[in-house]
Amino acid sequence: MSYDQIDAPAEGEKITYDEESGLEVPDNPIIPIIYGDGIGKDVAPVAQDVLSAAAEATGRDINWFRLYAGESAREKYDENLPEDTVQALKDYRVSIKGPLTTPVGAGFRSLNVALRKKLDLYTNMRPTYYLDGVPSPVSDPEEMDMVNFRENTEDVYAGIEWEAGTDEVEQVRDFVEDEMGFDSTIHDGSVGIGVKPISEFGTKRLVRQAIEYAIENDRDSVTLVHKGNIMKFTEGAFRDWGYELAEEEFPEQTIDEDTLWEEYDGEAPEDKVVVKDRIADNMLQQLLTRTSNYDVLAMPNLNGDYLSDAAGAQIGGLGIAPGANIGDGRFLAEPVHGSAPKHAGKDKANPSALILSGKILLEHIGWQDAADLVHDAVEQQISSKRVTYDLERQVEGGEKLAASEYAEEIIDRIHELA
Template sequence: MHNVTLIKGDGIGPSIMDVAVKIIDASGVKINWEEADAGMAAYDKYGTAIPDQTLISIDKNRVAFKGPLTTPVGKGFRSINVALRQKYDLYANIRPARSWKGAQSKFEDIDIIVIRENTEGLYMGLEHYLTKEKDVAESLAVITRKGSERIVDYAFKYARDNGRKKVTLCHKANILKYTSGLFLDVGREVAARYPEIEFDEKIIDATCMHLVMDPHQFDVIVTTNMFGDILSDLTAGLVGGLGLIPGANIGEDTALFEAVHGSAPDIAGKNLANPAAVIMAGVMMLQYLGERDAANRIQAALEKVVNAGDNVTPDLNPSSRAGTIEMGEAIIAEL
């Protein structure tokens, strides 16, 4: 029996998480789901976006399964995702982008893993105004040797353990000579420990160009926090959008699994939301928990439903009349 903190989230979160939980339960894996609140719904209910009881649950279970959370733009409370990553030192963010036969995209046979440093850089939130008038703002990007070494080492170990051939490190060391320069220097040192894996380094803007011109040259990408956030959205666009992209946040003793798309409040409660991304996040969670057989069966069932295109949400097939619930039922039937 595994104990998992379940955070359903905001907007479409509850509906897609309910489907994902039903599918995981149908696989036969025994999970004790401990439901907890976070995000806008928690803020409205408790006056805080991360209630103490939610943190107590994660402290105890050390594994969390989370739906999308709403973060106010330009004001209000800070991103809950960033806060949770920093509190539990979830330093590695893994976002796989893989082609689906049943999803429309401009490329075929894409299989790229973006591994993003998750706790440093500009997303540390070290920002302030420099004037009383608040007309000059400053943000600090902090890069450390320790943080750089462990994320690049994680990327090479991931490549080695998953039969990957190449790791590309993305940086901006030509301009940001201290922060990006440190990340690149450490990356080169780590790469030397893995001579069996090809190492490549690219400037971030050139990486974006190469991804849309010839994405097949990429295998595993490792980069800093903000660059990784941007690149993982770009790679999602290569395979059909964020509705198909899961995310794992891994620390030394805690892990959080999530869909990386937003809460889409405009379609909440309308049985329209695509649950594929959070189902794949559940697959990654099961792999982390050692339940590989169930993970493989769920992934195979999901792929069969998406590739068939009959019982999928309208974003995957505009002519389909199936919704979130019906898509979930079809996946369970395939199981």
């Protein structure tokens, strides 16, 4: 397989995909990595070393394939998202990236969103769980053990909008008011207008992934989070299509909340996943007041953005929040946090979020033993209070380490645990 300005590693094998059997993963896979912008250049190389150590400790070998996007791509290709990068991500299927910054006027609303769309990575999965030793603003952060499934391609993030003062927005206004009859909904004067698409197809494939995850990982419930009391034909439809999908494709494995109370007096059978729904604003407060009642959340794009960040705050913030983008036979891990350019090149940024995003990658390819090593080593390191500056300043008796030192000690712990 040839590319314009990059060469795949000489060693290693491709991960392949079959629609029936899923991913087929060799013990020496080639895995693309994009370092990213800002602190990505600090945290990605050390996260790469940690993941390599976990693979080697379990008798495997990762062959890394460096790709370029954002600033590094502009230097090498004079563009933000070269075709080499997109094609290699498609060819090798499972990959990881650091944070990317989209420059003003660069042609994309977001490089991260552009990658998700080009690869049809329609699910953004964000596990949120507490690690011992992490300072938290809540009294019982250990109650949080939740996995958010956020739809990645639709909703307001589809980017269908028109700017105030343009001919296009006036055409849309005229159509809405004159043709559709909504003559009292848009104020006079300058106005921006956007369209919020939510489809049956997009909803059902997201909810399918969420329910499959819940079944495979012995989770008790999947909650559809929506604002369907107000947006009845978009977010309300999301709720209805979610229930419909559960009934159509998982009738033996799922029950709804009405059935839970009518037939089981609120005690779900061990072999059933309860599918329920909550209004988004109510769900935000239930994250705090009834944290342990929720396992897997399935949400449209914007709700998923808000809810996952709010959940992340309860376990210590986005500095340790991992994430991944998932499609059919393709996967791209990434941290939730941004590129923090003012801290770039200082070897100080916390690499935990990217390392733990790599843990999701290891789980996704079936290397659970390696993933467990990563989790346990990171947790032990944080509990030791020898941490990067962001945690050290919040931990009594903490000792500040550079990002590279922090990662080296995690690797030492992987070796001890293996």
